[in-house]
Amino acid sequence: MPPMLAAAPRPPAPPAPPDMDLEDDDTFAYISDGRTMMAGSSDDLYMARAFKQKGKDLLFVRRDGKPLLIRDAKTLEQVRKLMEDAGKLGDAQGALGEKQAALGAQQAALGQKQAELAYPMAQIAAKHAAIAAKRAEIGLERARLQNQEDSPERDRKEAELDKRDESFDQELEGLDKQQEELSQKMEALGEEQEKLGEQQGKLGEEQGKLGEQQAAQSREQMKKVMSVIDDAIRKGLAEPLPS
Numbered sequence: 001m002p003p004m005l006a007a008a009p010r011p012p013a014p015p016a017p018p019d020m021d022l023e024d025d026d027t028f029a030y031i032s033d034g035r036t037m038m039a040g041s042s043d044d045l046y047m048a049r050a051f052k053q054k055g056k057d058l059l060f061v062r063r064d065g066k067p068l069l070i071r072d073a074k075t076l077e078q079v080r081k082l083m084e085d086a087g088k089l090g091d092a093q094g095a096l097g098e099k100q101a102a103l104g105a106q107q108a109a110l111g112q113k114q115a116e117l118a119y120p121m122a123q124i125a126a127k128h129a130a131i132a133a134k135r136a137e138i139g140l141e142r143a144r145l146q147n148q149e150d151s152p153e154r155d156r157k158e159a160e161l162d163k164r165d166e167s168f169d170q171e172l173e174g175l176d177k178q179q180e181e182l183s184q185k186m187e188a189l190g191e192e193q194e195k196l197g198e199q200q201g202k203l204g205e206e207q208g209k210l211g212e213q214q215a216a217q218s219r220e221q222m223k224k225v226m227s228v229i230d231d232a233i234r235k236g237l238a239e240p241l242p243s
Contacts, residue, residue, distance in 0.1 A: 026062065026063055026064070026226070027039055027040025027041065027044055027061075027062045028040060028044075028059060028060060028061045028062070028079075028225070028226075028229060029044050029045050029048045029059075029060045030057070030058075030059050030060075030076070030079055030080060030083060031045075031048050031049060031052050031057065031058045031059075031060070032057040032058075032080075033054065033055065033057075037080075037083040037084075039222060039225075040062065044060060044062055044067075045060075047060065047067065048060030051069055051241075056071065057071075057076045057080070058070075058071060058076075059071070059075065059076055059079055059229070061229055061233075061238060063229075063233065063238075066240065066241075067240070067241040068233070068238040068239060068240055068241065069238065069239040069241060070229070070232050070237055070238050070239070071239070072232060072237040075228060075229075075231075075232040075237060078228045079225055079228055079229070082221050082224050082225050082228070083221070083225065085217075085221060090214055092210055093207060093210045093211065093214065096203055096206055096207050096210065097207070099203055100200060100203050100204070100207070103196055103199055103200050103203070104200070106196055107193060107196050107197070107200070110189050110192055110193050110196070111193070113189055114186060114189050114190070114193070117182055117185055117186050117189070118186075120178070120182060121179065121182050121183075121186070124175050124178055124179050124182070127171075127175055128172070128175060131168050131171060131172060134164075134168065135165070135168060138161050138164060138165060141157075141161060142158070142161055145157055145158055145161075
């Protein structure tokens, strides 16, 4: 039976979105022609898109559950910059994730090679077991011959058993050589696999640290975004929509 293919490691999970500490009725969505940045529900996003004009950015805000639109250029510029800054660490996490995925592919390739080596090693072990069984039969036959009187026939049979034993010795010598070669290859692959695992672990630690930094920075940036929005609302720059 051929060896099972080694399963490729799963790619690293994308970073979980940070907790923005926003109330359900205090959300926003920034929409431009090229991108969308938001902290809110998909319903708010759909509503915001309904008011988006081509070539003009738009900030949809829900404050105390009431929908508002902000088109003021200065406010939009401030919010856009804050949101872009918040996404830089996420880009770094994405780059690390790509490195982890590349290492995972290498680990999968090594695992496949290990699986391919495991099959002939199992065959060699089976041959060893078969020879041991045949030698046990020879031992029984020798014991039976010992109970017989000396005769040319007994000598002939013992010579045949000696010849079979000798052939088994030669076969075992060849099998042991093959097994040693396969074991060395398997050991080398195991060492490579271990090194890749260590690299994967280090990248995982970096990913965790970046995740913590991103969560903290994102919460801080969201506070600044909400402060900019509050300021625009106080200045009368927010256009209320029918609720």
